[in-house]
Amino acid sequence: MKNEITYLDSASTTKTDPRVLKEMLPYFTEYFGNASSSHSFGKLANEAIEEARTQVAEIINCDNKEIIFTSGATESINMAIKGYVESNPDKGNHIITVKTEHKAVLSTCEYLETKGFEVTYLDVDKNGVILFDQLRDSVKENTSLVVIMHVNNETGIIQPIKEIGEFTRENNIAFFCDATQSVGKIKVDIEDDYVDMLCFSGHKLNGPKGIGVLYKRKNIELTPLIHGGGQEKGLRGGTYNTPLIVGLGKACEIACDELKHNIDVIEQKSKFLIQELKKIKDSFVVGNQYYRASNIIDVIVPELNSDIIISKIPFLALSNGSACTSQIIESSHVLKAMGFTDAECSQSLRISIDKTISLNQIIELVEIIQNEVKIK
Numbered sequence: 149m150k151n152e153i154t155y156l157d158s159a160s161t162t163k164t165d166p167r168v169l170k171e172m173l174p175y176f177t178e179y180f181g182n183a184s185s186s187h188s189f190g191k192l193a194n195e196a197i198e199e200a201r202t203q204v205a206e207i208i209n210c211d212n213k214e215i216i217f218t219s220g221a222t223e224s225i226n227m228a229i230k231g232y233v234e235s236n237p238d239k240g241n242h243i244i245t246v247k248t249e250h251k252a253v254l255s256t257c258e259y260l261e262t263k264g265f266e267v268t269y270l271d272v273d274k275n276g277v278i279l280f281d282q283l284r285d286s287v288k289e290n291t292s293l294v295v296i297m298h299v300n301n302e303t304g305i306i307q308p309i310k311e312i313g314e315f316t317r318e319n320n321i322a323f324f325c326d327a328t329q330s331v332g333k334i335k336v337d338i339e340d341d342y343v344d345m346l347c348f349s350g351h352k353l354n355g356p357k358g359i360g361v362l363y364k365r366k367n368i369e370l371t372p373l374i375h376g377g378g379q380e381k382g383l384r385g386g387t388y389n390t391p392l393i394v395g396l397g398k399a400c401e402i403a404c405d406e407l408k409h410n411i412d413v414i415e416q417k418s419k420f421l422i423q424e425l426k427k428i429k430d431s432f433v434v435g436n437q438y439y440r441a442s443n444i445i446d447v448i449v450p451e452l453n454s455d456i457i458i459s460k461i462p463f464l465a466l467s468n469g470s471a472c473t474s475q476i477i478e479s480s481h482v483l484k485a486m487g488f489t490d491a492e493c494s495q496s497l498r499i500s501i502d503k504t505i506s507l508n509q510i511i512e513l514v515e516i517i518q519n520e521v522k523i524k
């Protein structure tokens with residue numbers, strides 16, 4: 149019996165890189181000043197924050213003045229959507245999003261519907277990609293905002309954000325992209341992709357939890373979600389969380405430097421994993437392999453009860469991607485939107501890997517799944 153746990157749930161969170169932690173620690177104890185103070189303690193903290201802002205801006209190729217620090221992607225999503233529609237009532241009250249978005253986006257949109265906004269939830273095809281014609285047909289006179297994610301957190305499926313960005317720009321509609329699963333995993337460039345707002349979170353790219361980013365193009369007007377002492381140009385009040393900001397900056401710097409290498413390593417391991425999974429009778433990976441980030445593999449294994457394998461095998465940390473905030477296990481809204489049945493949803497496993505997974509761990513994982521199927 150082995151006792152080391154194989155972590156296969158990087159899409160839900162990642163380990164803080166020791167280099168990131170090392171960078172953060174002095175800002176708890178030595179350099180603890182309030183970044184808004186004008187004495188030397190404050191100046192030190194402020195300089196560290198501005199350096200981090202530059203590191204963060206580099207990973208998405210924007211100006212450092214366009215970065216707003218938040219508590220995470222959920223806050224950034226709330227701020228972008230609510231802040232934009234509130235600040236731009238003249239542009240209309242119609243929002244377009246997609247059925248497979250993260251719950252933070254869907255819940256925010258549902259909330260706005262109760263406030264009189266109109267929301268269109270686009271369908272996806274069987275590969276999880278939006279239907280461009282449907283997007284085009286959904287645009288109306290009063291459409292002010294399009295919200296579409298980059299990489300899906302359950303399936304790794306990539307939406308064509310460059311084409312979406314070109315389309316929204318031509319039509320004078322703002323485009324907000326949730327890039328929480330893509331920044332640090334695949335190339336993200338706000339100029340190439342024509343996005344107006346974009347968010348991501350520290351803990352999904354080996355940074356600390358509780359810190360995130362909202363990128364906002366200079367010409368975009370937003371009302372703040374959190375009013376306070378004027379921090380972040382009045383857009384996000386509250387004393388700067390210097391250690392977390394420094395950690396996020398370092399995590400972005402490392403992710404930027406190592407992106408090419410990590411993509412190569414993960415692609416190789418992902419290919420091996422998929423090849424091994426194919427040995428399990430009738431199993432298949434969700435989505436087209438060409439439009440997926442290779443670190444997330446959602447596999448459907450007929451005859452498998454994924455809830456049982458997740459709770460039964462203590463040394464595997466896996467997920468079935470289903471929302472189980474309550475005790476009731478619901479089918480994944482992402483897989484349902486792609487046309488999968490409840491039975492198929494209950495047979496799905498989300499395997500999200502990072503570069504540290506070994507080929508042996510992959511072989512072992514597939515053996516365990518295979519055994520679980522045979523038992524039944």
Ligand SMILES: *Cc1c(COP(=O)(O)O)cnc(C)c1O
Nearest residue numbers: 220221222250301326328329349
């Ligand atoms: C994790 C995640 C979020 C939420 O991020 P938090 O930092 O936990 O708020 C939003 N969107 C996607 C796609 C995610 O994967």
